[in-house]
Amino acid sequence: MSVPRHGAQSCDVLMTTLSRMCGIIGYVGTKSAEDIVLEGLRRMEYRGYDSAGIALVAVDGLVTAKKAGKLANLEKALADQPLPPATTGLGHTRWATHGPPVDRNAHPHVSADRKAAVVHNGIIENFGALRSELERAGLELSSDTDTEVVAHLLAAAHAAQTGPDAGRLAAAMRAVCLRLEGSFSLVTVHADHPGQVVGARRNQPLVGGIGDGEYFLGSDVSAFIAHTRDALELGQDQVVTLDVEHGVTVTDFAGTPVQPKRFYVDWDAAAAEKGGYAWFMLKEIDEQPAAIADTLRGRLSETGQIVLDEVRLSDEDLRDIDKVFIVACGTANHAAMVAKYAIEHWTRLPCEVELASEFRYRDPVLDRSTLVIAISQSGETMDTLMALRHAKDQRARVLAICNTNGSTIPRESDAVLYTRAGPEVAVASTKAFLAQLAACYLVALYLAQARGTKYADEIAAIVAQLNMLPDAVADTLGRMDQVRAIGRELAKEPTILFVGRHVGYPIALEGALKLKELAYIHAEGFAAGELKHGYISLIEEGTPVVTVIPARGRNSVHSKVISNIQEMRARGAKTIVIAADGDDEVAPYADHLIYVPTTPTLLAPVLTAIPMQVLACEIADIRGLDVDQPRNLAKSVTVE
Numbered sequence: 337m338s339v340p341r342h343g344a345q346s347c348d349v350l351m352t353t354l355s356r357m358c359g360i361i362g363y364v365g366t367k368s369a370e371d372i373v374l375e376g377l378r379r380m381e382y383r384g385y386d387s388a389g390i391a392l393v394a395v396d397g398l399v400t401a402k403k404a405g406k407l408a409n410l411e412k413a414l415a416d417q418p419l420p421p422a423t424t425g426l427g428h429t430r431w432a433t434h435g436p437p438v439d440r441n442a443h444p445h446v447s448a449d450r451k452a453a454v455v456h457n458g459i460i461e462n463f464g465a466l467r468s469e470l471e472r473a474g475l476e477l478s479s480d481t482d483t484e485v486v487a488h489l490l491a492a493a494h495a496a497q498t499g500p501d502a503g504r505l506a507a508a509m510r511a512v513c514l515r516l517e518g519s520f521s522l523v524t525v526h527a528d529h530p531g532q533v534v535g536a537r538r539n540q541p542l543v544g545g546i547g548d549g550e551y552f553l554g555s556d557v558s559a560f561i562a563h564t565r566d567a568l569e570l571g572q573d574q575v576v577t578l579d580v581e582h583g584v585t586v587t588d589f590a591g592t593p594v595q596p597k598r599f600y601v602d603w604d605a606a607a608a609e610k611g612g613y614a615w616f617m618l619k620e621i622d623e624q625p626a627a628i629a630d631t632l633r634g635r636l637s638e639t640g641q642i643v644l645d646e647v648r649l650s651d652e653d654l655r656d657i658d659k660v661f662i663v664a665c666g667t668a669n670h671a672a673m674v675a676k677y678a679i680e681h682w683t684r685l686p687c688e689v690e691l692a693s694e695f696r697y698r699d700p701v702l703d704r705s706t707l708v709i710a711i712s713q714s715g716e717t718m719d720t721l722m723a724l725r726h727a728k729d730q731r732a733r734v735l736a737i738c739n740t741n742g743s744t745i746p747r748e749s750d751a752v753l754y755t756r757a758g759p760e761v762a763v764a765s766t767k768a769f770l771a772q773l774a775a776c777y778l779v780a781l782y783l784a785q786a787r788g789t790k791y792a793d794e795i796a797a798i799v800a801q802l803n804m805l806p807d808a809v810a811d812t813l814g815r816m817d818q819v820r821a822i823g824r825e826l827a828k829e830p831t832i833l834f835v836g837r838h839v840g841y842p843i844a845l846e847g848a849l850k851l852k853e854l855a856y857i858h859a860e861g862f863a864a865g866e867l868k869h870g871y872i873s874l875i876e877e878g879t880p881v882v883t884v885i886p887a888r889g890r891n892s893v894h895s896k897v898i899s900n901i902q903e904m905r906a907r908g909a910k911t912i913v914i915a916a917d918g919d920d921e922v923a924p925y926a927d928h929l930i931y932v933p934t935t936p937t938l939l940a941p942v943l944t945a946i947p948m949q950v951l952a953c954e955i956a957d958i959r960g961l962d963v964d965q966p967r968n969l970a971k972s973v974t975v976e
């Protein structure tokens with residue numbers, strides 16, 4: 337199928353396609369490919385920042401530049417040694433999988449005849465066998481990567497073609513893809529095709545962009561959002577050709593034409609820019625009232641029913657459910673842990689939370705009456721996707737909570753509730769987490785409604801409480817000077833502990849995760865009740881412990897946690913306590929007392945998470961670290 341060159345129209349609304357590992361971009365048009373590729377890489381650097389590279393098809397053939405380290409290194413190299421002008425090119429920002437992050441392993445990788453350049457996101461599992469085959473044929477490979485084999489195979493396939501496919505880059509790409517095992521999104525340019533960029537995808541993200549006489553490929557729409565909001569969703573096992581003369585053509589790996597789905601990106605370049613903030617994370621923390629409000633907006637129908645975005649499950653299906661599993665990774669897993677309390681309390685369904693990376697390996701008991709909820713900001717996290725597929729194989733129903741419209745996890749689910757947090761660029765998840773919490777409450781209420789475990793007026797009362805959260809979040813954000821001051825005080829500590837109970841326990845885990853990933857400080861989160869079972873040994877004179885106090889609605893737990901704080905203090909802990917307004921019982925035992933607005937117990941994590949985010953951000957900043965791009969990490973993880 338061919339997509340016309342001009343006249344792109346709005347289709348399905350796609351909110352954000354940010355995140356994942358390695359960023360790739362391809363461009364063909366009339367402007368400077370170098371400028372466009374570098375700008376796209378700048379926007380996608382959060383996806384990986386071990387190295388960066390670029391290839392252009394210039395008048396005299398293919399030219400490349402690549403450098404280990406952040407994009408700035410490549411930009412400096414290009415300033416020192418400019419590349420010739422070109423209007424076709426590609427680029428890559430890497431999160432290393434095969435081979436250390438050094439220049440020779442940076443993408444693009446180039447074929448021996450120096451005609452084809454390839455960038456790749458994913459893992460080619462049979463690259464060892466392919467590499468041996470190439471070496472037996474006398475090729476000397478110059479990198480440790482799995483990607484380089486693709487460049488050589490592609491050049492060979494291109495050269496070997498006969499018949500109608502002779503000289504067709506897309507046909508060569510299809511032939512190579514059929515030989516690859518694993519997951520990949522690939523983009524290539526070739527010296528013999530100065531007006532073409534070809535891409536392919538299997539189990540890794542790749543989207544197209546349609547501009548005015550120019551075309552883009554990107555790991556996500558941020559790659560080209562500054563130039564066009566008209567985008568193309570590319571399916572599994574598809575090859576796409578961008579041709580400056582003939583527009584966009586998509587086929588499957590067998591060469592059969594495919595009609596890609598077009599969509600309009602409903603956020604603009606400004607939404608993915610820092611907008612005057614020192615860090616994306618600070619901006620995204622401040623965007624949280626809107627993220628919650630937008631996630632809740634319109635979710636209650638005129639008849640008072642909670643509505644999801646895409647539901648391929650009937651109320652009858654939901655009434656048949658007798659067990660819920662929630663699978664997710666990292667911060668999304670902490671949202672899942674909070675959701676468990678709400679689901680069990682409001683629906684009386686048993687609910688288990690499982691790290692997505694562990695789920696399928698323990699052979700969980702699943703059947704048609706199991707609902708598996710997959711939570712993912714990116715919608716592409718491989719562990720979560722694999723857990724979802726395992727659940728589907730066992731005939732379980734799957735519901736996705738996701739921030740990325742059109743991404744793989746919601747596409748493969750039976751029902752979807754999109755969070756509407758907008759693009760989240762900082763590696764540390766903040767606004768997506770709060771939006772996930774709001775979405776989890778909605779899903780819990782949806783189940784309660786479908787199963788009749790709550791009356792409509794009870795659901796409406798909880799929805800009214802949810803609707804008060806955006807203001808409460810804004811109020812909490814207005815109190816964060818105190819937390820920043822505490823951050824300055826704790827910035828040099830070697831260890832900080834986080835303690836919680838009930839829904840405060842996942843928030844303690846989240847506080848510890850944030851501090852670890854951003855500030856590289858040893859941090860542990862644990863359940864207050866576990867202190868006496870081992871953790872209290874960690875406490876020495878001056879050890880900072882951040883404790884989330886449960887709301888007083890849970891009196892027995894509230895008083896127990898206050899006792900725990902006293903016990904820790906008696907052993908020298910410096911106590912930093914997060915409590916609801918008016919809770920003064922803990923005051924005598926708190927070295928620092930951080931108040932958040934009072935809200936119902938189950939909803940409190942939306943507020944108590946905020947001081948955790950601000951604390952970690954402040955400490956990382958004071959320690960001179962890159963808050964948005966912590967070492968060794970990428971925004972999300974598309975390899976297992």
Ligand code: M6R
Nearest residue numbers: 666667712713714717764765972
């Ligand atoms: O895109 P996902 O929500 O599936 O990502 C899951 C985790 O990788 C992610 O939440 C990670 O833990 C964050 N960097 C934490 O801030």
